[in-house]
Amino acid sequence: MSVxxxxxxxxxxxxxxxxxxxxxxxxxxxxxxxxxxxxxxxRAACDIGRYGLHWEFIDEDISIEDLLAGRGxxxxxxxxxxxxx
Numbered sequence: 001m002s003v004x005x006x007x008x009x010x011x012x013x014x015x016x017x018x019x020x021x022x023x024x025x026x027x028x029x030x031x032x033x034x035x036x037x038x039x040x041x042x043r044a045a046c047d048i049g050r051y052g053l054h055w056e057f058i059d060e061d062i063s064i065e066d067l068l069a070g071r072g073x074x075x076x077x078x079x080x081x082x083x084x085x
Contacts, residue, residue, distance in 0.1 A: 002050075002051070002064075003019050003020055003021050003023075003064055003068070004019070004020045004048075004049075004050055004051070004064060005017050005018065005019060005020070005048045005052070005053060005064055006018045006019065006020055006048070007048075008046045008048065008053060010029070010035075010040070010043050010044075013028060013029055013030070014026050014027065014028060014029060015027045015028075015029055015032070015035060015043075017053070017064075017067060019064070025067055025068070027067060027072075028072075030072075031072030031073060032060065032062065032072060032073050033073060034055070034058045034059065034060045034073075035055070035058070035060060038055070038058050038060075042055065042057055042058050043055070045057060051063055051064060051065070052064050052065075052066075
């Protein structure tokens with residue numbers, strides 16, 4: 001059984017993704033510079049698909065598999081800020 005997104009919401013610095021298995025992931029917006037710099041309206045225009053999330057106007061695609069693996073923006077040249085653990 002694959003896990004999919006049911007809902008996506010944002011606060012000032014985090015993307016929250018509710019999954020079909022009941023978990024909710026909190027992902028720093030800093031991992032995804034396009035989302036970090038997007039307007040609230042652009043962030044809200046998310047298309048939820050079977051395997052991931054898509055934002056047409058900011059050209060962003062995020063797979064649920066990558067989120068579960070803790071991977072941020074994988075595009076060439078992307079700067080991903082992560083805090084040390």
